Amino acid sequence: MKKIALLLLLSITFTTHAAGLKPYSGNIKNPQVILQDLSGKTHTLEQYKGSIVLVQFWATYCPPCVKEMPSMNSMQDKLAKAGVPFKILAIDMAETRTEVEEFVKKIKPEFTILLDESGSSIGQWNVFAAPSNFLIDKQGQIKYTLFGGVEWDSPEIIEKITQLSQQ
Amino acid sequence: MGRMLTSLFYLYLQMFIKHTFFIILISIAAITNAKELKTIELPSGEETEVRIFPSKGNILIIGFACDNGKSKHEEATSISLAEDGIEVWMPDMLSTYMLPKSRSSYEEIPGEDLAHIIYEAIATNKDVYIVGSGSDTQLLLKVAAQWKKDYPDYKNLKGAILLFPRLNDGEPEPGVEPKYVSSVGTTTIPLMVLEGGRTPNRWGVNHLSQKLGSSGSQVISKIVPGIRGYFFNRNDPNRTEDVVTSQLSGLVKVSLHYLQELEK
Numbered sequence: 001m002k003k004i005a006l007l008l009l010l011s012i013t014f015t016t017h018a019a020g021l022k023p024y025s026g027n028i029k030n031p032q033v034i035l036q037d038l039s040g041k042t043h044t045l046e047q048y049k050g051s052i053v054l055v056q057f058w059a060t061y062c063p064p065c066v067k068e069m070p071s072m073n074s075m076q077d078k079l080a081k082a083g084v085p086f087k088i089l090a091i092d093m094a095e096t097r098t099e100v101e102e103f104v105k106k107i108k109p110e111f112t113i114l115l116d117e118s119g120s121s122i123g124q125w126n127v128f129a130a131p132s133n134f135l136i137d138k139q140g141q142i143k144y145t146l147f148g149g150v151e152w153d154s155p156e157i158i159e160k161i162t163q164l165s166q167q
Numbered sequence: 168m169g170r171m172l173t174s175l176f177y178l179y180l181q182m183f184i185k186h187t188f189f190i191i192l193i194s195i196a197a198i199t200n201a202k203e204l205k206t207i208e209l210p211s212g213e214e215t216e217v218r219i220f221p222s223k224g225n226i227l228i229i230g231f232a233c234d235n236g237k238s239k240h241e242e243a244t245s246i247s248l249a250e251d252g253i254e255v256w257m258p259d260m261l262s263t264y265m266l267p268k269s270r271s272s273y274e275e276i277p278g279e280d281l282a283h284i285i286y287e288a289i290a291t292n293k294d295v296y297i298v299g300s301g302s303d304t305q306l307l308l309k310v311a312a313q314w315k316k317d318y319p320d321y322k323n324l325k326g327a328i329l330l331f332p333r334l335n336d337g338e339p340e341p342g343v344e345p346k347y348v349s350s351v352g353t354t355t356i357p358l359m360v361l362e363g364g365r366t367p368n369r370w371g372v373n374h375l376s377q378k379l380g381s382s383g384s385q386v387i388s389k390i391v392p393g394i395r396g397y398f399f400n401r402n403d404p405n406r407t408e409d410v411v412t413s414q415l416s417g418l419v420k421v422s423l424h425y426l427q428e429l430e431k
Contacts, residue, residue: 026342057341061365061395093367119370125342128371132341145341 021135021144021160026126031055031134031142033089033121035114038101043089043114045140051085052165053136054152057122059093060103062130064149073110074153075161082158084165085138088112093130094119137164202242207258207287209280215263217256217284220245224252226423227293229284231306232257240399240415247416253423254293258284260306270348273305278313281306285314289323296423300330301397308334308379311354326357326426328419331368331396334375345371352381357429359422360388366396387425391418 033045033055045053054072058065072088079086088111092100097115104113116122125134135144143164150157203219228248232241245255260281266272288295299307307327314324336346358379362372372388380386393407399415401408411418 022340024342025340026344028342057367059365059367062367093370122370126344127341128345128367128374129339129341130367132339132367134341142342145343147339147341 020146020148020150021157022146024134024142024145026142026145028125028142031125031136031140033091033114035089035091035116035121037112037114038097038104043112045089045136048087048089048136049140050138051087052138052161054086054088055125055134055136056088056090057093057125057127057130057132058090059130060095060099065131066107068131068149068152069107069109071150071152071154075158076111078153078158079161082162084162086161086165089114091116091121093122093127135161135164137167202245205256205287207284209263209277209283211277211280213263213280215258215260215280215284217258218245220249220255220257222249222252222254224254225293226252227254227256227288227291227295228419228423229256229258229288229295229297231281231297231299231303231310232259240412244415244419248419251416251420253420254291256284256288270302270305273302273309276306276309278309279317281310282313282317285310285324286318286321289318289321293323294325295323296326296328296426297324298328298330298419300332300399302333304329304332305334305348305350308348308350308354311356312350315355324356325430326359327354328359328361328422328426330361330418331363331366332360332375333368333396335371339371345374347375347378351375351378355383357385357426358387359426360386361418361422362388362390363394363396363398364390364392365394368396385429387429389425 031045034042036042045055060066076086076088090109090111091114094116096117100113100115129147131147131149133146134142137143203221205217205219207215207217209215230241230245241257245257248255260276261268261272264276266275285295285297297307297310307329311324311327334347334351336348339345360372360376360379362369369390372390376386376388391411394411395401395408398404398408399412404412
């Protein structure tokens with residue numbers, strides 16, 4: 001019995017640590033995104049209400065941002081196959097369109113990349129480091145945050161997003 | 168034949184003079200850039216060795232580089248500054264206390280010892296500025312606060328240059344204002360903050376500057392375009408980073424200029 005309890009405790013600890021998602025403790029009440037993607041199409045957070053949205057602030061010069069992109073592609077696939085309404089909005093932190101386009105050609109992210117050449121959203125979201133991640137619930141509120149690189153397609157994160165989509 | 172010998176003699180004499188002149192020039196340059204070692208006895212009883220790049224100007228910079236002397240470029244930068252009339256002192260505080268390079272080590276270095284090094288530098292009658300980079304800036308702020316406490320009547324500590332400071336206390340939390348180490352907001356001396364344009368930290372510069380100034384310091388912050396954090400220690404520098412690295416002394420001089428402007 002003791003062994004089972006210990007294993008259970010360890011698995012909970014592992015899950016929490018592996019996911020790295022922390023309940024949001026800041027005071028941004030109505031987060032906004034109104035930015036264009038590389039094709040010039042405007043995306044707002046409002047239009048994705050009803051879906052779980054991962055808003056990520058990233059930059060081409062940020063090694064962990066680059067490293068985790070394949071796992072973001074994979075996460076998006078897994079959640080789509082599971083029928084979870086989910087969207088990634090990856091906001092580049094104030095680099096030029098040319099810089100981002102060159103990067104996208106090379107790395108090939110399969111999710112939505114948004115440009116914020118003026119950097120205005122960075123201040124609005126209280127972002128001071130990269131990658132900074134915000135997991136938004138179906139009502140458009142920030143539920144979890146995560147700083148740093150992570151394997152986004154890990155079972156723990158997929159599970160957490162699936163759970164969030166059921167709330 | 169005699170004429171030929173005389174010509175040869177003059178040719179050799181000319182060459183000798185040229186070579187001697189060249190050797191003298193090199194010697195003068197070597198003397199100018201000579202690194203001296205000064206042992207300072209600290210209030211804690213420890214002794215620290217300070218690398219000194221002497222110069223005759225009236226400015227002295229203390230570089231608190233906590234890297235056990237391993238930092239790339241610091242010697243070249245110091246030599247370049249000394250050539251331009253700025254004396255540089257490089258104490259290595261971690262080696263003095265046999266401490267590892269970690270955040271917790273900064274807490275273990277006695278503030279009184281740090282302030283005493285400034286006291287020794289002030290004794291030269293030069294205007295003293297302190298410089299540090301990355302997480303070493305934590306030590307810089309600590310020594311600035313301690314100096315004010317231990318030597319309130321001395322006015323020669325004119326300012327601090329924080330190159331690409333890393334002063335967050337713990338991991339940043341997205342969407343939440345950053346928390347800083349305790350030495351932020353404890354000094355009143357003028358501060359110059361430089362940050363790379365291609366690092367996420369640039370977005371925190373205004374917030375950090377506000378916190379640094381909360382204790383009364385005047386703070387100037389500038390973004391250096393095109394460079395990443397710790398660019399001078401990277402193995403894969405881009406062209407801009409290469410140029411800026413070779414001109415680190417220029418960055419320091421520009422920073423000094425800004426700090427001097429504040430005094431006017």
